[in-house]
Amino acid sequence: MSNHRFKSTQKRSAESEPLINKITQYVAVIGVGSPTTNYSLLVDTGSSNTFVGSSKAYVKTPTSVDLNSTFAIKYSVSNATGELYKDSVTIASLVIPAQIIGVANATISELSGLDGILGVGPSDLTQGTSPYAKTIPSVLENLFSQKLIPSNVFALSFRPSTGEEEMNGEITLGGIDSSKFTGAISYVPLSKTLPSTLYWGVDASAHYGPGKxxxxxxxxxxxDSGTTMIELGTYAYKTYQMVTGAVPDVKTGLLALNAAQFSALQSLYFNIGGKAYEVTANAQIFPRKFNSLIDGDVNKIYLIVGDLKSAPSSGMDFILGQTFLERYYSVYDTSNARIGLATTEYTLATSN
Structure with a gap:
């Protein structure tokens, strides 16, 4: 992490930072303080607060400012709480001199081994997380407002896992990386339906197989890059389970297929903005060589489509998580209130 700082009246060009693929999470290494201490943070488009201290303790430096306030964030399965600070934050070669961050004293179990979360969702998601302010500017919001990046856009490049701790992902700040996708980026406006409109929400339908x-x-x-799987509302999940013939696996909580069922598995399609985004049979299964990481049987075939446990028309009826994003390049454009998707060389890959 660089500690080099510039004063400039010109917005910089887009910058990219590599991300580490931990099989069920993508992680950015972020510097905090001066001199910097590096923290491994989950990259999460489904939240907007950034916090550290879950594993590695927060190290105070001359740039640390205690705001004498607290934060509390509710995630889908648990919570994170702690104290609020302002500090220098470094991502790629970009330095935000006074970013508000949380320093956790209690965190969610899913962060085992990680130091916290880098929240890159819309800043309105920070509302109600701290008495310090109505909303807390996110890292992306500050990068843009301080003219450190040319546009209020970021993009994610993920790809299917081939090895643990593989640095095969990328976040691009302020633009896109045209080397990471094929064809054109197709943009769709953000959903206007609550609560999805508060997030990086889209409207979509889904069908299974050539018979649609x-x-x-x-x-x-x-x-949501912070969710590992593709998750469907309960009614849709049960329909998917029926058409695939999958059965719940008690040990992992995932749906499982036998070899014959996997051979017959058809593609799942998400129809977004008039385009059908194909999730092939291979893309619907957890990478088999890593079954042990989820306490699974090495000889079983597990599906990465899960139950969101939501009723129909709840306003959030699906989540396109990491496993979807490993097949499509994604662009998050705050200024134009839209999301872009593009195919990659891994869209149809048979790596699992």
């Missing part, structure tokens, strides 16, 4: 068996009709959901 409906999984769910047009409804709202979100794109």
């Amino acid at each position: 068996t409906p999984i769910f009709n047009s409804t709202a959901g979100i794109v």
Whole structure:
């Protein structure tokens, strides 16, 4: 991490930072303080607060300012709480001199081994997380407002896992990396349906196989890099389970297939903005060589489509998580209130 700082009246060009693929999470190494201490943070488009201290303790430096306030964030399965600070934050070669961050004293179990979360969702998601302010400017918001990046855009490049701790991802700040996708980026406006509109939400429908068996009709959901799987509302999930013939696995909680069922598995399609985004049979299964990481049987085939446990028309009827994003390049454009998706060389890959 660089400690070099510039004063400039010109916005910089887009910058990219490599991300580490931990199989079920993508992680950015972020510097905090001066001199910097590096922290491994989950890259999460489904939240907007950034906090450290979950594993490695927060190191105070001359740039640390205690705001004498607290934060509390509720995630889908648990919470994170702690104290609020301002400090220098470094990502790629970009330095935000006074970013508000949380320093956790209690965190969610899913962060085992990680130091916290880099929240890159819309800043309105920070509302109500601290008495210090109505909302807290996110890292991306500060990068843009301080003219450190040319546009209020970021993009994610993920790809299927081939090895643990593989540095095969990338976040691009202020633009896109055209070397990471094929064809054109297709943009769609953000959903206007609550609560999806508070997130990186899109409207979509889904069908299964060449016969186009409906999984769910047009409804709202979100794109969330902090969720490992593709998750469907309960009704759609049960429909998917029925058409695939999968059975729940008690040990992992995932759906499982036998070899014959996997051979017959068809593609799942998400229809977004008039385009069908294919999730192939291979892309629907957890990478088998890593089954032991989820306490699974090495000889079983597990699906990466899960139950969101939401009722139909709840306003968040699906989540396109990491496993979807490993097949498509994604662009998050705050200024134009839109999301872009593009195919990559891994969209149809058979790596699992």
